[in-house]
Amino acid sequence: MRVKPFLIALLTALPLAAMPLPATADGGRWGGGWATAVQQPTATWFPNWSQEGFDNHSVRQVIRTSATGTHLRVRLSNVYGTTPLRLTGASIAKTTTGAAMRPATVRPLTFARSESVTMPAGGQAVSDPVRLPVRALEQLTVTLYFRGATGPATFHSIAMATSYRAKGDHRRDAGGAAFTETSLSRYFLSGLDVSGRKNTVVAFGDSITDGYGATNDADDRYPDRLAERLASSGTSVLNAGIGGNRVLNDSACFGERATARFRRDALDQPGVGTVIVLEGLNDILFPKNTGACATPNPQVTAEELIDGHRALIRAARARGVRIIGGTLTPFKGSDLYSEYGEGVRQAVNHWIRTSGEYDAVADFDRALANPEPGHAGELLPAYDSGDRLHPSPAGYQAMADAVDLFTLTR
Incomplete structure (x- = not known):
């Protein structure tokens, strides 16, 4: 054709579908630090959680930024959701190993100054800026907590990286012991922007x-x-x-x-x-x-x-x-x-x-x-x-x- x-x-x-790029606290603008392309929920080469979604789960995902900056913001996607998606809360921190994080670096994420946010079907959310200085090639851990059922999850199938799941709210846990389930796909997380x-x-x-x-x-x-x-x-x-x-x-x-x-x-x-x-x-x-x-x-x-x-x-x-x-x-x-x-x-x-x-x-x-x-x-x-x-x-x-x-x- x-x-x-x-x-x-x-x-x-x-x-333009993305939200505007406001000035950060250091007077600069945003650049891409990490991203992935999202897909509709489906069973593909790797077993994944996209079709079942999450219910009273914390989902922890490790990414590597390729940009240096003092402030970060996280982008989330419900592009392929058919109902509104309620995120109860989220955090970001610097990674140690596996699902563990450096305790002193754990930062809560907010959305329009609220720890929770609801994304409409087909929509997205961008967190408020958070101060956490990073250097290019540094690993970061993003934890999302969903108190209620999400329904099928907008995701990325072939992450070639481990995502972790735990029952209950573990977004502030520095240790990774609660995260006993793993997947090789990404969920809802679509980008990290760096100041x-x-x-x-x-x-x-x-x-x-x-x-x-x-x-x-x-x-x-x-x-x-x-x-x-x-x-x-x-x-x-x-x-x-x-x-x-x-x-x-x-x-x-x-x-x-x-x-x-x-x-x-x-x-x-x-x-x-x-x-x-x-x-x-x-x-x-x-x-x-x-x-x-x-x-x-x-x-x-x-x-x-x-x-x-x-x-x-x-x-x-x-x-x-x-x-x-x-x-x-x-x-x-x-x-x-x-x-x-x-x-x-x-x-x-x-x-x-x-x-x-x-x-x-x-x-x-x-x-x-x-x-x-x-x-x-x-x-x-x-x-x-x-x-x-x-x-x-x-x-x-x-x-x-x-x-x-x-x-x-x-």
Whole structure:
């Protein structure tokens, strides 16, 4: 299917969904410190709590900020909720290990000076600023407490990080003993903003941006490694990947199509100056995927995918945001490989590299490809997580190293 002109207009004309960015107590503005792209509640690759939701539960989630600042605020999402969501209270603190926090750093979070907040169905909430000085690459723990039943939870499926659940109100517990249940997904938590004017980079994509194949709780996805390269520059990196995501078609399990979620997940991030796009491989792969999560799964052409990328480029340009095209990575030997799909990948990559329509190119394909004769279109074995499709932690490091930092900081 081709991207219709009305879709391009929709991407560029809809009003900003995020709340305004007021001045912080130190006189600066907000920049992105951490983020994740939210999805509708569903059963996916990992067991999760999204469909059952929570009832008299504390949910503790550990994140790593890629920005330095003195004040923080937390963003929560009920975008996929069908009823109002009542948060009884929340806290933030610096992490020690697991679900434990540094006692002296525990700060209650408030919302319009109240410890509780109700988010309408389809809505979000942003906490009041809290003073808690942090440095880039420091871990923080956010605890949410729901006294009543939440119903199904807006969440992020593939966190590659542990979330913790406990019965009752444990938002102020420095220790983690009460948190005996764990999950590898995120719940309701969509962002952390850090005070001070920031140059925010958003890595936007599918499971290869999301980090499938990385190490749980190790922060070794490609956006994490890129954040480490940029930590001293004042440029932060946010991960807006969704495993299984596609450019042209929605999925019940893998999020709205890239052209529909691009504004919310990329362009509305505070302080965003650059977006790196790595999308399209699932559009190519999914015609061979017969699972319910993959439908609809029409065969796509290179021209259709390029039209979708052009819609993203136009939306970014309309907001004055630099946009970098990531070449689609090798997948020969994977279960979903086809010669037709490889031809589409090569054609899309040729366009990304040579058309000049993106502001710059991150050549992830060449960074990960096996250069040995007879192995064209394959991942280098050292960069393969084992499925011939998703990179290993070493592969994610190679991807981060392939990004020209000048294109992100100039």
